[in-house]
Amino acid sequence: MLKIIIQETYYALTAALTIFIIMEIIRPNIVQAYLSLNLLLILWLINVMLLLVLRNE
Amino acid sequence: MLSSFIFLAVCFFLYHAVAVFGVASYSVHPCSQSFFIQKLTPKDRTTGKCQNIIIGDPVYFNLNTQRTFNSATMEITYKNSGFNKIMEVGILADARKNYRLQPLDNIILDNLDWSMIEANGVYLLQREKKYEEVAAFLNDATKNDSSMNKQEVLTYFYDLPAMEILPATMSSSVKNKKEIQTIENNLRGSYQFYTYTDNGTFAFHFSFHDLNINKDPDDVVITVYNAKGEVINRQESKDQIGREESRKIIEINDLSIEEQNLNNGFYKIEVAANDDIVTTRISFDKEIVSFINRLWLSSDDQNTSTTLFTDADEMTFSTINPQALQKIKINGDDFDLNQTYRQFFALADKKINKIELTKNDVIISGQGLFSFNQKNLYNLNYHKLSSHTNLDGINYIITTYKPAHLGEWRTKTLTFNLKDAFRYNNNYGFIISIPGLISDDDINDNIEIGDISVKLNGRSLWEKLTAS
Numbered sequence: 001m002l003k004i005i006i007q008e009t010y011y012a013l014t015a016a017l018t019i020f021i022i023m024e025i026i027r028p029n030i031v032q033a034y035l036s037l038n039l040l041l042i043l044w045l046i047n048v049m050l051l052l053v054l055r056n057e
Numbered sequence: 058m059l060s061s062f063i064f065l066a067v068c069f070f071l072y073h074a075v076a077v078f079g080v081a082s083y084s085v086h087p088c089s090q091s092f093f094i095q096k097l098t099p100k101d102r103t104t105g106k107c108q109n110i111i112i113g114d115p116v117y118f119n120l121n122t123q124r125t126f127n128s129a130t131m132e133i134t135y136k137n138s139g140f141n142k143i144m145e146v147g148i149l150a151d152a153r154k155n156y157r158l159q160p161l162d163n164i165i166l167d168n169l170d171w172s173m174i175e176a177n178g179v180y181l182l183q184r185e186k187k188y189e190e191v192a193a194f195l196n197d198a199t200k201n202d203s204s205m206n207k208q209e210v211l212t213y214f215y216d217l218p219a220m221e222i223l224p225a226t227m228s229s230s231v232k233n234k235k236e237i238q239t240i241e242n243n244l245r246g247s248y249q250f251y252t253y254t255d256n257g258t259f260a261f262h263f264s265f266h267d268l269n270i271n272k273d274p275d276d277v278v279i280t281v282y283n284a285k286g287e288v289i290n291r292q293e294s295k296d297q298i299g300r301e302e303s304r305k306i307i308e309i310n311d312l313s314i315e316e317q318n319l320n321n322g323f324y325k326i327e328v329a330a331n332d333d334i335v336t337t338r339i340s341f342d343k344e345i346v347s348f349i350n351r352l353w354l355s356s357d358d359q360n361t362s363t364t365l366f367t368d369a370d371e372m373t374f375s376t377i378n379p380q381a382l383q384k385i386k387i388n389g390d391d392f393d394l395n396q397t398y399r400q401f402f403a404l405a406d407k408k409i410n411k412i413e414l415t416k417n418d419v420i421i422s423g424q425g426l427f428s429f430n431q432k433n434l435y436n437l438n439y440h441k442l443s444s445h446t447n448l449d450g451i452n453y454i455i456t457t458y459k460p461a462h463l464g465e466w467r468t469k470t471l472t473f474n475l476k477d478a479f480r481y482n483n484n485y486g487f488i489i490s491i492p493g494l495i496s497d498d499d500i501n502d503n504i505e506i507g508d509i510s511v512k513l514n515g516r517s518l519w520e521k522l523t524a525s
Contacts, residue, residue: 009059011059016063019063020066023067023070027123032092033073033093
């Protein structure tokens, strides 16, 4: 169950990060004005690490 | 479900970037961070835990917006330590860093117990009540043959029409002057001056050289304006680009302005150039040549002494050249210019003040006119109220500032037109100016800024679509 949640979160964060970065490229600060992409990237990295740990178990 | 969150987030970002209804509002508390209303800069002019206490003039902040707006209504909360008489806020108007200022706080007017009348946002303060209506005062002040003495009127953020022709008593002394005069003092960068003709002609001849220090093209543009502010002549000297930053001084084309069949009256001549351009000589055939607000005295020989005359009662002196440090004489009293890259604030109390410099390469500025010869100085404008203006002999003050008695913490609202404001990197630039507030003097004065909130208004998405 936990693995499914983390996997779904991974898809969502990856999609969000990709969309937001594309939006930032098209119009700078459109996302950064409200949400730090650095923070989102850290969350994504933590999520990826958890996913890798769970996959190896 | 997570994809719905992403979709909603994208909609949120797009909605705020477009500002669908054409309105947006932002606010910031002193200690909080805001992407939209940025911190006060430079940091060496602010203090306190949140860097919100202003100790030096001026300070700046940016308002970042994702789109353009037509107007901004700004509400500022602040506390004046009591020493600062005037506080103004302005918006960046152009790339040359000119700001359009508005009055925020004026303790002189707040504490004045004169009679006050108001009409359409214009306030007239009278020492002794003579006028029942502002319109009657304006009628008297704008008549050329008015009995009103210009010397007893001060303006503050209100422009009374400037005098178009000289009074008869003055006119006789400037009439039929045919001799050519010259200004040999080197003037660096841009400047502007008033002149007067009573025979429908004038001729000015300018010589320049180019210092070639900065990389930008060093064009020179001279524009002549009449009393109504209309351009009547424009001359341009294009830079021969190629030797920028070489630091080799080269002479560039002279420019001449010769006018005939003019109406008698005052004219303004503006020389627009960057700081690489030095005017080495101005020759002219008129009596009045009064430089407006700012002069940068430059010279290859810094030891050339210069005497200036001014009607400004507050002046600032600064230099970037260590060899130009000196004791300046203002009406015979010594004034120390002992540091580079710092503005020194000086006061003078005479109607016409004499400034004597032993070395050049000094920037002098003040709310008034400057000339190299006392005969050349004549101010056609009404005097403006400044933080150290002596009110003796003044009977009327006309202003758009509403005097009010408020508490220690004050909240005031200003409205700025953003349509013709200068915008760079999605930022509108703002200035908070407190004339006379110097960070490293011995006076413990400051302005503490509290909350700032801004309401922006512009065209809605629908209006934009239907307009195009």
